[in-house]
């Protein structure tokens with residue numbers, strides 16, 4: 001007499017019961033913008049008006065928060081704040097880079 005897995009009704013060799021560990025995905029995204037490397041980190045705990053958000057950080061410790069909000073794309077870099085907010089719908093280089101690679105949606 002052969003023992004089979006519970007629920008086994010087919011002929012031939014019974015399937016072995018196996019434990020499958022969850023897939024592990026240790027990953028890192030680096031984006032080069034105008035020749036400077038930025039680490040891209042998704043931001044998860046954001047206000048409700050924020051649809052998607054990323055932190056771009058450089059090796060020197062400088063970091064910028066870029067977000068897609070209900071009111072449009074935004075970045076906290078000086079170029080966006082002082083020159084592009086409300087003026088240039090394409091945004092700063094950080095916004096353009098994230099839109100180019102599909103991490104943020106372009107504004108219409």
Ligand SMILES: [Zn+2]
Pocket residue numbers: 064075076077079080092093094095
């Ligand atoms: Zn920016």
